[in-house]
Amino acid sequence: MTVDAVIVGSGPGGATAADVLSAAGWTVAIVEKGRNHLLDPDDLTRPGADYSNDEVKFHTRHFLGPDPLVEPRTFRTSEEDGDRTFVGEVNSVPSTVGGGGTHADGKVPRFRPDDFRLRSVLGPQPDADVEDWPIDYEELEPYYAEVERMVGVAGLDGANPFAAPRSTPFPMAPGAPMFGALRSVEAAERLGYHPYPAPTAANSVPYDGRPACNNCGFCSFFGCPIHAKGDPVAMLRRTMATGRAELLSESFVSRIRIEGRRATGVDVTGPDGRERFVAARHVIVAAGAIETPRLLLLSGLDHPLIGRYYMAHFQTITAGGMPFRTWAERGRAVTHVHDDMIVGDERSREAAAAAGLPWIRGGLVEHSGAAMPIMEAKHYPWGAAHPGLMADSPIRKRLWAMIMQGEDLPYFHNRVDLDPTVKDARGFPVARVTYRPGRHELVASEHFGPRLAAILQEMGAEWTAVTTSPGRGNAESPESVPESRHNVGTTRMGTDPATSVVDPTGRVHSLDNVVVADSSVFVTSAGYGPTLTLVALAARAAHVLAGTAPQP
Amino acid sequence: MWLTDEELRVLTAACERVVPAGDAGPGAVGAGVPAYIDTLLGAFTFDPPRIWAGGPTSGRRGGDPAFATFHRLGPLDELAWRMRIEGSRGLPEREFNGPVRGLQEQYRDGLAALGEGFCDLDPDAQDAALRALPAFTALLYGHACEGLYGAPEYGGNRDGSGWAAIGFAGDVQPRGWTDAEVSTP
Numbered sequence: 001m002t003v004d005a006v007i008v009g010s011g012p013g014g015a016t017a018a019d020v021l022s023a024a025g026w027t028v029a030i031v032e033k034g035r036n037h038l039l040d041p042d043d044l045t046r047p048g049a050d051y052s053n054d055e056v057k058f059h060t061r062h063f064l065g066p067d068p069l070v071e072p073r074t075f076r077t078s079e080e081d082g083d084r085t086f087v088g089e090v091n092s093v094p095s096t097v098g099g100g101g102t103h104a105d106g107k108v109p110r111f112r113p114d115d116f117r118l119r120s121v122l123g124p125q126p127d128a129d130v131e132d133w134p135i136d137y138e139e140l141e142p143y144y145a146e147v148e149r150m151v152g153v154a155g156l157d158g159a160n161p162f163a164a165p166r167s168t169p170f171p172m173a174p175g176a177p178m179f180g181a182l183r184s185v186e187a188a189e190r191l192g193y194h195p196y197p198a199p200t201a202a203n204s205v206p207y208d209g210r211p212a213c214n215n216c217g218f219c220s221f222f223g224c225p226i227h228a229k230g231d232p233v234a235m236l237r238r239t240m241a242t243g244r245a246e247l248l249s250e251s252f253v254s255r256i257r258i259e260g261r262r263a264t265g266v267d268v269t270g271p272d273g274r275e276r277f278v279a280a281r282h283v284i285v286a287a288g289a290i291e292t293p294r295l296l297l298l299s300g301l302d303h304p305l306i307g308r309y310y311m312a313h314f315q316t317i318t319a320g321g322m323p324f325r326t327w328a329e330r331g332r333a334v335t336h337v338h339d340d341m342i343v344g345d346e347r348s349r350e351a352a353a354a355a356g357l358p359w360i361r362g363g364l365v366e367h368s369g370a371a372m373p374i375m376e377a378k379h380y381p382w383g384a385a386h387p388g389l390m391a392d393s394p395i396r397k398r399l400w401a402m403i404m405q406g407e408d409l410p411y412f413h414n415r416v417d418l419d420p421t422v423k424d425a426r427g428f429p430v431a432r433v434t435y436r437p438g439r440h441e442l443v444a445s446e447h448f449g450p451r452l453a454a455i456l457q458e459m460g461a462e463w464t465a466v467t468t469s470p471g472r473g474n475a476e477s478p479e480s481v482p483e484s485r486h487n488v489g490t491t492r493m494g495t496d497p498a499t500s501v502v503d504p505t506g507r508v509h510s511l512d513n514v515v516v517a518d519s520s521v522f523v524t525s526a527g528y529g530p531t532l533t534l535v536a537l538a539a540r541a542a543h544v545l546a547g548t549a550p551q552p
Numbered sequence: 553m554w555l556t557d558e559e560l561r562v563l564t565a566a567c568e569r570v571v572p573a574g575d576a577g578p579g580a581v582g583a584g585v586p587a588y589i590d591t592l593l594g595a596f597t598f599d600p601p602r603i604w605a606g607g608p609t610s611g612r613r614g615g616d617p618a619f620a621t622f623h624r625l626g627p628l629d630e631l632a633w634r635m636r637i638e639g640s641r642g643l644p645e646r647e648f649n650g651p652v653r654g655l656q657e658q659y660r661d662g663l664a665a666l667g668e669g670f671c672d673l674d675p676d677a678q679d680a681a682l683r684a685l686p687a688f689t690a691l692l693y694g695h696a697c698e699g700l701y702g703a704p705e706y707g708g709n710r711d712g713s714g715w716a717a718i719g720f721a722g723d724v725q726p727r728g729w730t731d732a733e734v735s736t737p
Contacts, residue, residue, distance in 0.1 A: 035626050052607035052619065053723030056702035063604050063623075067632035069652065087649070176731035214728025225608035225725045250626055271627055329720070331734040373720050377697035382689065383569070383679065387576035390701075390718045397719070423648050425631055 003029045003246075005545075006266050006280035008253045008295065011099020012531055013518035013538040014286030015232030015239070016147060020542035021284075022242040029246045029278055030239070031268055034065045034096035036249040037223065038233055044240040044247055047210070047233055051102075051223030055374045058222045064094035064103055070425035071095065073290065077436040077475040078413065085475055087422055090433050091312060091482050093288060097249050098223075100288065100485065101231035101531070105219040105333035106201035108153055108230070108532040109364060110144050112164045112342070113137035115526040122359045127438055128409035129309065133523045134495050134504040137164055143536040143543075145552040151230035151535065154204040159196035162339040168552050174335070175204040175213055180326035180400045181336040184367045187459035188338060195338040195367065199532075201230025202332050208234050217371050219333035248278075254428055256283050256299040261512045269426055282513045282545060286538065289487035289520040293416045294431040296491065296501075296508075303510065305501050307416040309492050310433060311408035311525035313363060313484040314441035315469040316449050318402045320456030326400045328369025336367040341404055341448050342527040351447035360444040363405035363527025365452065370395050400459065402452035405486065407527040409440050416490050435482060437470070488522040488530050506541035517541050554594030555659070560586060562663045563692075565671040569678045570689070570696050577717030578710070580696045588699030588708030589692075593656050595637060600624045603633050605705040612712075613727040619705040655691075662688030 004026035007014045018028050037050035057063045065071070066089075073090035076082065093100030114121045116133040124130055145168040155170035174197035177185075185195040202213040202224075213228035227233050239245045250271035257264045257277070265279035285292050293307035341348075341362030352360040370376065376396040380389045408414075419432040437445075449466040456464050471479030494500025497509035502521050508514045517538035519530040526533070543550055555563060564586045573579030580586075595602040604623040609615025625633065631646070639654025640646035665685055670678060682689045699708025701715065703723060709715060715722045 035629070049618070050607045050623065052605065052609070053725050054605055054607070054619065054703050056698055056706055057604045060698060060702075061603060062632070067629070069635050070628055070632040072649065176734040179735055179737055182735065214726070215731070215734045216724050216728040218723070218725075250628065273627070325737070327734070327737045330729040330737065373701035373715070373718060374697050377701055378694060382571065382682075382693040382696070384572055384574075386571045387574055387579065387717065391576045393718060425628060425645075425648060427648065 002279040002281060003027045004280070005282040005284050006031060006278050007284040007286060008266065009099060009286040009288065009291070009518065010097045010232065010236065010247065011093070011286060011288065011518070012101045012232050012535045014099070014284065015101070015235040016150065016535045016538040017284050017286060017517045017542040018239040018245060019150065019235035020539055020548070021546055022239045022244045024546035024548045025244070026546060027244045028239065029248060029280065031248045031251050031253050031266065031278065032097050033252040034094065034249065036097040036247070037064070038096070038098040038102060038231070039236060039240070045237050047227040047237070051225045053216055053218040053222070053225065055372050059372065059374065064096045064223065066092055066095035071430070072422060072424070073430050074419045074422050074432040075481050076432070076434050077480050078434060081475050083420055084422070084432060086478055086481055091290070091485060091487055093485050093487070097247065098232045098236070102223045103221045104231070104531060106229050107198050107334055107337065107366065107529050108151065108201045109199050109337070109528045110164050111137065111526045111528055111533050112162065115524065118524050125358060125409055125440055128411050128440065130409055131494070131523050134493055140536050140540065141167055142550045142552060143540045144532065146550040147532065147535045147539050149552065150235060151201045152203055152207045152210070152234065153199050153201055153230065155199035156197045160339060161194050162343050170199065172204045172207060175200065175202060175332055176215060178327065178331040178335045180328055180369050181367045184400055184402070184455060184459050185336050188455050191455055191458055193338050193340045193455070195336045198334055198337040198366070200332055200335070203228045210234070213332060215331045217329040217331060217333070252426055253295060254298060254426070256295065256514060258299065258511065261510065263511060263514045282515065284515050284517050286517040288518055289490045290416050290431045290433065292516060292518055292520040293490040294418065297418050298428060301508070301510070303501050305492055305499070307490050308412055309410035309489045310414045310416050310435060310487070311410060311489040311522070312435060312482040313486040313525060314406040314408055314437040314445060315484050316404040316406055316445040316452065316466065317469060318449055318452035318456060318464060318466045319399050320401070320453070320459065320461030320464040321394050322398045322400055322460055323462055324460070325397045326369045328396070328399070329371035333371070334366045334368045338365050341365055342407070348447055351443065355443040357440060357443055360440060360447060361407045361527060362444050362448040363407050364529070366403045366405070367400070368403060369400050372396070400456060400461070402455055404448055404452060405484065405527055405529060406441055406444055408525045409438055410489055410524060411438055486525070486530055488519040488525050491516050491520040492523055493521040494523070505544045506537065515541050515545065553590055554597065554656070555590050558668060559660070559663045560590065562666050562668060562670050563589065565678065566666060566682060566692060567696060569675060569682060570693050571700060578713045580700060582710070583700045583714045584708045584710035585696045585699035588702070588706055589659070589695050591707035592695070593637060593659060596634065598622070601633065602706070603629070605703055609725050610703060610705065610723050612722060613724050615726045619703055658688065658691060662691070
């Protein structure tokens with residue numbers, strides 16, 4: 001049997017493509033290398049019961065995968081490091097049914113119009129290949145509106161003075177503001193910034209057959225036990241309910257089979273280790289910006305830009321110790337953010353000029369704390385001081401933080417390729433990430449870090465500290481591995497096949513029926529989390545294939 | 553029990569130094585960290601293996617006591633966790649990237665290096681012995697943190713004593729927190 005589309009990956013991109021295509025009458029096979037902990041195994045139209053408030057299971061024991069022992073990646077900061085400096089977990093998002101949607105705390109901002117035309121608006125940067133996207137915000141807006149409804153986004157219209165124009169209101173009002181955020185919002189406003197309730201894919205009211213979030217606090221890196229989070233559960237349930245979809249979990253796609261300009265299907269290794277061929281009229285690749293280029297390379301595609309321009313968000317993390325309990329363990333992990341460090345101001349323009357750069361951009365700033373005790377405990381030394389530190393709890397009880405998702409510029413030398421020797425347990429070469437921040441990212445971080453610390457001081461902080469992720473130590477240190485989980489930009493989108501891998505609809509230039517439907521296609525990284533934009537792009541790609549229109 | 557009685561005696565003495573008992577809390581031994589570690593090392597003596605507690609609730613805040621029913625492992629999960637706990641043991645299917653030293657061997661070697669005499673040393677000498685084995689002590693300490701502040705179903709955090717000592721509510725589903733508790737605690 002030949003399906004209309006085989007979809008590689010069940011995360012936000014793949015699930016969205018599956019939803020749109022199956023609604024249009026297509027038969028789809030969704031192939032996911034990880035396990036199904038999202039849907040009820042006895043009835044895939046119902047949510048499952050595997051997620052829980054369990055820090056051991058989710059933070060230290062790889063419940064959502066990938067387990068770095070059997071599915072490692074490798075890392076180096078540049079070719080000069082040699083083949084690799086690190087083998088293990090490299091900026092992994094979950095490898096499981098639902099993909100990265102399952103562990104995210106659901107911040108789903110839209111990009112702004114400038115994000116799609118950085119070259120035109122701000123101009124080029126030395127060392128980086130900053131280009132405009134081949135589509136603009138206006139083109140994508142109807143798809144943003146559609147996917148906000150599909151995912152279920154809570155937000156406050158008009159709260160962000162820098163927000164992009166919207167054709168539709170947010171589907172839900174924001175959920176309960178966190179105590180610490182109320183205090184940091186006041187402080188930020190006193191300093192002239194413009195914080196607002198974070199657009200969040202967590203239900204504030206019952207929505208689409210799922211309950212309202214009950215603020216349990218186990219959000220970042222956890223699956224939602226009550227399915228209040230807008231992970232791909234809604235799209236996958238709808239897809240399975242059409243009766244036109246098959247979900248193959250624990251199934252790894254090792255190769256897209258290609259004849260001339262057409263793919264005929266994919267080779268799949270199942271949970272029993274046996275290989276089968278899934279024949280398809282179209283192949284949708286939605287494995288994420290590290291695994292997608294890996295699959296294209298494993299399939300023998302040889303475009304020189306496959307894997308190039310990997311971006312991850314160079315994070316600036318500013319922490320402050322408060323003289324009061326911040327209660328970060330209650331609520332949605334992050335309820336407030338601000339855009340001021342993306343938009344920039346006279347001070348940031350002066351900082352760029354002083355560094356000899358034409359411009360700098362920071363990123364979305366998340367107001368948040370630290371909630372989990374095992375994570376906290378591992379930050380303290382062993383010995384007699386431990387019990388007192390844990391009871392006093394400068395990290396979990398009293399820390400508040402400003403985390404900036406700093407925009408990475410696209411550099412040719414930052415890339416994903418196949419490691420020459422390291423393999424996964426199935427025997428296939430693993431992805432190797434080569435990444436280091438450029439001067440733009442370092443200058444932006446050095447400028448905005450102290451300004452974020454000033455907000456925490458205004459909030460009452462007794463001490464502040466600024467760090468970055470990745471850290472700025474030597475290349476051999478594991479701290480040089482990024483941990484943002486925001487992987488984008490490895491199959492760049494464009495109109496010219498010489499300077500891009502996919503066309504403006506996500507179709508691989510050299511093939512007639514292979515489409516990339518994830519964040520790999522991003523031309524620039526913007527300073528926002530990639531999820532909503534990649535989902536909107538996946539919806540658009542699927543609508544183009546099916547000849548249907550978005551439903552706002 | 554996976555560890556021998558002698559190994560468990562040394563482990564218990566080391567745990568008491570890594571996180572001592574006191575006014576501020578039960579310490580690693582009081583919270584059951586040795587049982588947490590022994591359960592992990594012997595995870596495959598249980599069926600299903602004691603790797604991932606079940607969901608969605610523990611019963612501590614309502615709902616069913618589902619944490620107590622551990623998840624079954626898929627084939628790749630089992631391979632990964634046998635590699636991590638047992639090591640690669642020269643098996644080709646576990647050595648696709650070379651040999652892997654398992655937790656069982658790391659504990660067996662680390663406890664042997666401390667030696668049975670460790671239990672009879674005075675506390676300062678015990679600390680010095682631990683500092684002389686930094687890799688092993690870091691491994692032990694990481695597990696002590698998990699055994700103190702992880703869910704009791706994994707064998708540690710006895711009766712929630714680890715959470716009680718630090719004012720942490722633990723797993724709160726299905727109750728969660730009210731909007732008022734979030735915004736004005």
